[in-house]
Amino acid sequence: MSRWAYVLLLLPFAAMLSVPTFASGAPALGGIPFFFWYQFLWVIISALLTGLAYKATVR
């Protein structure tokens, strides 16, 4: 697996483990505090990144 693929896979760790960066309630989205919608957003981003890593390393 190339180095690039590993970087893509590390991004979700960096984002999700730096808790203070997303622990606040603002800005809310449609009544949903930031803390929640941001993590939901990362479910999608992380899936896309893993998909990219797959594409980049498919034989």
Add this chain to the structure above:
Amino acid sequence: MNWPALSVFIVLFLLVTVLGFVAARWRKGDLGLIQEWGLGGGRFGTIVTWFLLGGDLYTAYTFIAVPALVFGSGAIGFYALPYTIIVYPFVFAVMPRLWSVARCHGYITPADFVRGRYDSHGLALAVAFTGILATMPYIALQLVGIEVVLAAMGISGDLPLIIAFAILAAFTYFSGLRAPALIAVVKDTLIYVTVLVAVIVIPIRLGGFGHIFAAVPPAKLLLAPGQYSAYATLALGSAMALFMYPHSITGVLGAQRRDVVRRNMAFLPAYSFLLGVIALLGYMAIAAGVKPNAAYGAQWAVPALFNMMFPAWFAGFAFAAIAIGALVPASIMSIAAANLFTRNIYKEYFRRDCTASQESTVAKTASLVVKGGALLFILFAPTQYAINLQLLGGVWIIQTLPAIGIGLYTRWLHRYALLTGWAVGMALGSWMALSQGFKSSVYPLSIGGFSIPGYAALYALIANLVVAAILSWVFNAASVAAGTDKTQQADYTAEAPVGLAVGPSLA
């Protein structure tokens, strides 16, 4: 007794019972071979593997316990979301290697791999023992999931639970991994429908998401700064532990091709989204004014919410989704534990020369024993014991990560160092959980006057790794025999052909 709910529940339960037995004929193989019974012949494609792993990892207990934690303790319970976000990138890097080496050598359990890689009976036994130990209480908790939804339909007593488990035991014995694979398709469909309806209907009835979050007390809505480290370590530790569980590995090894495993890691997050919505049900229960129940505590939150918000027949549908959601992981867990017992204890220590058919018979019987034990535990011991043991299970299983996870990349860690590290991690992790009275898996570690609360499993893993690394350096320097590695570099990236490349029985 809630008859409309119960009728729908019974119809769906009967449907999956039939499916469980029909599964024996699906992608037919010789169920007298442990590879066929215990791994479905390793013939599951991308879609079936997606359902199988999804049904396996996101258990009924998860669906009850995660919202219960959010309901009772607030935002900290939401760690389930970052946990299931980071688990897939991690597994994407690691598990295809295990799949490949397992296929090259006919390994069906993680302990098989450790035995071949490190040439160590002791280490393989430690991995098998830990796997069985961590799995048993997990099976028991699936029963708790069934118990709670039965109670929500007004059914009490032990008999319904015993019947449900007898059905589970019978189809698992009969069909092996094919049964939960087929049932998972139904189970997950029911779960997705339930959650989709819940996330639309309940907020409408409660006046929108704004109202729901406004109803949550501020202390439960967001993390306190003192909880940040606990949140992050719970997510990281749980993610590293998840795929060390035997049932996760069984799900991975059932895949037909290496690519099936890799591709699934980009698709499985759909279940994480689902889990996040399920976690929010805890807040919806707060907003709806659900009160914890005397018998089931916060675990009552979701069943009570469904009874309050859904018409009876759809509540029955949702309860069936949860109960069937218990059958799939319980079945796979018992198969995984049975594979471990058969391959790494029975065959290793009792009958070296057992035939292929004896091997599969022992595995089938072991699956019954494992489930019977779990049932007896739930019937006769307080539920809290099972919950405590499952909490310990996570602390224990992560201690096999150095041998399995790191072993997939490098053999630098010495077999005796790994074994010592494992023992240190097991003891330290258990002590940490015990010292908190099992009330929490978070341990306040004191470093230089500062207290850093973190997941005990992760702290114990760090101790395990430090011991393993230092001792490896010592043993390697002293040229202590490291044993023969039966695997080769190329095995870890091999695209094995269809079917299991195993010994003479399948040749």
